[in-house]
Amino acid sequence: MANRRKLVVGNWKMNGRLTSGLNLAKDVADKASAQKPLAFDVVLCPPATLIWPVAEVVAGSPVMLGAQNGHAANHGAYTGEISAGMLADLGCRYVILGHSERRAAQGETSAMVAEKIAAAQLAGLIAILCVGETQEQRASGAAETAVARQVSESLPEKFDASKLVVAYEPVWAIGSGELPTLDDIRRIHKAIRKTLGPVGEMVQVLYGGSVAPSNAGPILAEPEVDGVLVGSASLNSDGFWAIAEKCR
Numbered sequence: 001m002a003n004r005r006k007l008v009v010g011n012w013k014m015n016g017r018l019t020s021g022l023n024l025a026k027d028v029a030d031k032a033s034a035q036k037p038l039a040f041d042v043v044l045c046p047p048a049t050l051i052w053p054v055a056e057v058v059a060g061s062p063v064m065l066g067a068q069n070g071h072a073a074n075h076g077a078y079t080g081e082i083s084a085g086m087l088a089d090l091g092c093r094y095v096i097l098g099h100s101e102r103r104a105a106q107g108e109t110s111a112m113v114a115e116k117i118a119a120a121q122l123a124g125l126i127a128i129l130c131v132g133e134t135q136e137q138r139a140s141g142a143a144e145t146a147v148a149r150q151v152s153e154s155l156p157e158k159f160d161a162s163k164l165v166v167a168y169e170p171v172w173a174i175g176s177g178e179l180p181t182l183d184d185i186r187r188i189h190k191a192i193r194k195t196l197g198p199v200g201e202m203v204q205v206l207y208g209g210s211v212a213p214s215n216a217g218p219i220l221a222e223p224e225v226d227g228v229l230v231g232s233a234s235l236n237s238d239g240f241w242a243i244a245e246k247c248r
């Protein structure tokens with residue numbers, strides 16, 4: 001099996017002000033620096049307003065920076081949008097794309113996500129593609145096919161597997177406290193790798209949805225799981241680091 005490094009990503013979503021965000025980032029950076037060299041990778045994805053100040057706080061620590069969205073175009077008349085090139089300019093290494101909250105609330109289609117991934121990779125960013133089945137798809141036994149389809153439709157025709165991470169985030173598990181069984185996670189992760197084809201063994205596949213310090217251990221011990229994408233539990237540095245340490 002390919003030797004894939006574990007990756008822990010904190011998605012702060014629309015949370016954090018200047019003071020609270022910088023305190024959180026500094027705490028995480030301090031914990032990471034205390035364990036240098038880290039045996040796993042850590043990425044913080046603050047809201048766009050905090051990317052630059054957080055970049056200054058995590059500089060010199062092993063913590064890497066990511067964004068929660070990026071536009072498909074490089075620049076131009078797109079009021080309110082931020083391009084992948086702008087994110088790279090601020091020091092971002094990663095960008096989350098196709099999160100189910102954006103697919104649902106902003107009407108992002110897989111075709112739009114594919115364009116964003118192409119733009120992100122062109123700008124040198126690692127795209128974290130989010131996929132996951134709805135409760136209805138799960139109930140009808142269609143989770144695997146729904147996720148596989150989302151993966152293939154959300155990838156551009158030509159993509160760089162070395163700049164791709166896939167996060168399996170069942171929509172019903174996000175913010176609900178409910179999690180799939182380890183068997184289910186393993187099965188869907190394998191289906192994702194199969195959909196990716198020969199490069200599937202080198203792409204990190206993360207799990208996301210209600211990850212907490214209390215449940216992260218067995219998830220991260222699963223060889224098919226290359227890390228976690230953490231929402232609400234990433235807003236507390238002790239909790240987030242307790243999750244990250246389960247990578248060791």
Ligand code: 13P
Pocket residue numbers: 011099169173174175176208209210211229230231232233
């Ligand atoms: P929660 O960890 O809050 O369930 O959110 C998961 C998520 O959506 C991360 O992108």
